Amino acid sequence: MDLSYTPEEEEFRARLREWLTKALPTLPAKPSPDDWPGRRAYDLGWQRMLYDAGYAAVHWDAAPTLRLIFLEETERAGAPYVGANFVGLLHAGPTIAAEGTPAQRARWLPPILRGEQVWCQGFSEPDAGSDLASLRTRARRDGDAYVVTGSKIWTSHAEVADWCELLVRTDPDAPRHRGITWLAMPMDADGITVRPLRTLAGSAEFAEVFLDEVRVPVANRVGEENDGWRVTMVTLSFERGTAFVGEVVACRRVLGELAREARGNGRWDDPALRRRLGRLDAEFRALWRLTQWNVSEAEASGGVPGVGGSVFKLRYSHARQELYDTAAEILGPGALDLDRPWVLDRLSSLSYTIAAGTSQIQRGIVAERILGLPRGR
């Protein structure tokens, strides 16, 4: 067991730190959360800066430990989050890299890395959430194109996306996991309607996407026809792997801020509150170590994050909610004021036990795939 870094890794960290110190002050002002074109430009601009500095592909081809250092340092320095680049860098990109043809990789990956194109995700449907494999958006073959009709939901950045990684049903008669195909759909195609979806936090974070006879070239299919479920699983294991590294670092910073706030407003004198903060500190220390453990495991197994990500996600999503509930206890009546810090974060934290597989779905995965319990319903 070793928690130290190699000289090469320390050098990577030092160079990155130095670059961040110089690069971050050159960033433009942060756009408002409702300014979608502004957010797109800002996020793509940041990705371009990473590209020019040689860090663009750190999510893909760097060793897991270097990726960990990258996420840790960028978060510490207050660098922008992947934002609109999320699906391209962490979903569609890795999927295309793993499953695409050389021509597809050459076509789609460089624009993602250079910060030129935004991808969104068309997986969930109104009637296919946790039960993703029941998705019904239909793709019918017509010459050299698929004709797609249906609707998708929870699609982040749909308004400003260039491409959508889309799951469609190509064989309605096959067993449900075997009739699904993965397509890259251009978002400027005819027949696409995007309707923003307001979340309980008040922001238009997601959208619904309606598809009416949209023509998607067969050349845009990644993987074989009806093999989309397997292709998708590659993507999902990325999401449940190292996707939360930066957030754990951020949560530990917030915890320190909460302690300062509590000392300032007198709540610190309450031993029950101090103990709650102390326990949260233990929690996030442990989650950081669990991250390092999972990264070490991933490194040993050739870079692909395993089902251990479910263990992390279950614990982390709960801890994050507890963090912001504790913030609310410290704020007192201020917890009802949307202009106070942490109040919006508390609202967003409610999605953590739902998004990317609900806690209930994750427990099922842990029980059946890790513990080997019989399949249930």
Next chain:
Amino acid sequence: MNVRFRLTDDQRALRAGVRELLARCFGREALRAAVGAPGRLDRTLWRILGEAGFFALRLPEADGGVGLGLPEAVLAFEEAGRALLPGPLVATHLAAGGVPGAAHGETVVVAVDGELAEWLDAADVVRGDASGAVPLRSVDPLTPLHRLPGPGIPDPAAGGPDPVAVLLTAAEQLGTAGRVCELAVEHARTREQFGRPIGAFQAVQHLCADLLVRTETARAAVYAAAVTAGPADIAAARLLADEAAVRGARDCLQVHGGMGFTWEADVHLHLKRAWVRAQRAGGGAQGEELLAAVLAG
């Protein structure tokens, strides 16, 4: 390339070796025999542990020890926790090199820990002030206890409990957490009701999943604290491990249903031991306050 935050081959071998040794000299029969003879410390077993290097694990080879580090000690104590190995293991381990005979299992060393002392009547050497100690009818049949009149924290002049003792307790709790998770899963796989294994029901699956999540989160914290040996990391590890052991044993009992409520099933032994260890210095409010103080800078 670094070894990384995983067990090395040597550490895996050590863990397997300790598990094998304990299965041989303290298997289920020995465990149940010990339950039937409460308060009696098996001196033969103690010497076997001593000869195997359990107490002298971290003592330098020049001093007749094994010369290994805290991570290895943590792995050994995790196995001891799994096996429900009785006796003042932590106190004797910490006394190796300081108290003659402790290193090789010839001396049984007991330490006063807060308001309690474990195994006081079996002690050859008592560390700390045990005057006024009164025996109590221990909830754990495998841990005789004395209550002390004094105040809580041992050796407050030295700044609280020995972090290594806190960590080794966490390691024992981790062992319990891992074991009760296995016991729950085994039972859920084999026990049938409504025509199928109860592990096929989501309500039972989710209890088992939470058992694993708590165990693996605690494992990362305990192993990391063994590497850094930092007091804050150790306090965190202890909080997580106490929770994983106590709540884990409770959930394991629940998964066992009526069987879990019997004396015959081992589940209650794990729960009771986890309760005893959770009372040792460094856990609960003590650990939480330590971490809060670090947070406040």
